[in-house]
Amino acid sequence: MRRRLIALGALAFGCGDADAPSAADPDPAPPAAVAPAVDTEQEPEAKPCGAVLNVGPEWVDLVSQQAARWTAAAGCTVTFGPEGAPVSFHANMTDPDGDPVFGKTVISTLDGKFERCVSIDVSLESDDLGRTVGHELGHCLGARGHTDDGIMREYLQPGESAALDAEALGLLCSSVMCTKFEPEAVARPE
Numbered sequence: 001m002r003r004r005l006i007a008l009g010a011l012a013f014g015c016g017d018a019d020a021p022s023a024a025d026p027d028p029a030p031p032a033a034v035a036p037a038v039d040t041e042q043e044p045e046a047k048p049c050g051a052v053l054n055v056g057p058e059w060v061d062l063v064s065q066q067a068a069r070w071t072a073a074a075g076c077t078v079t080f081g082p083e084g085a086p087v088s089f090h091a092n093m094t095d096p097d098g099d100p101v102f103g104k105t106v107i108s109t110l111d112g113k114f115e116r117c118v119s120i121d122v123s124l125e126s127d128d129l130g131r132t133v134g135h136e137l138g139h140c141l142g143a144r145g146h147t148d149d150g151i152m153r154e155y156l157q158p159g160e161s162a163a164l165d166a167e168a169l170g171l172l173c174s175s176v177m178c179t180k181f182e183p184e185a186v187a188r189p190e
Helices: 060-074 128-140 164-172
Strands: 003-010 050-055 077-080 085-090 103-110 113-123
Touching: 050 060, 050 113, 050 128, 060 077, 060 128, 060 164, 085 128, 103 128, 113 128, 128 164
Parallel strands: 050 077, 050 085, 085 113
Antiparallel strands: 003 103, 103 113
């Protein structure tokens, strides 16, 4: 069995997957497909969707609001306690090149499958802390990679939809066992 830690970290205006294939990788993995139903093709070894988080009292409301969204959409169980993965907020987070980073999530895998969330770090420089926490919480719950739209988009710009759409839920439910598949409504510009 191989156990490994993977850091899913944010880049200049979004979040980058530290485990993404390089340009030299001849066979990059295809993006996750949208799940057609809750658990019709779920592998029996998939973990239930959930996390235990250790959050400072000043951030519990913000993290709870985002956790409630994932619970309503995917049936994930998020609880809080001192034994949980730490959720920390920092000023001026940067990547090794000195570029701003708005969020980073570290997960543990076992034989390539999601095992648990290790930590979440969020930059206080984010233009929308709720959206950044929601995105990083998606990684913490088991979503690996990014989507083209919605909350799990890598470079979400101000004003763009941060909905938990079908694509985001498909990404999550392809790694962990979801008990629901109820995307949030996406507001369309008039």
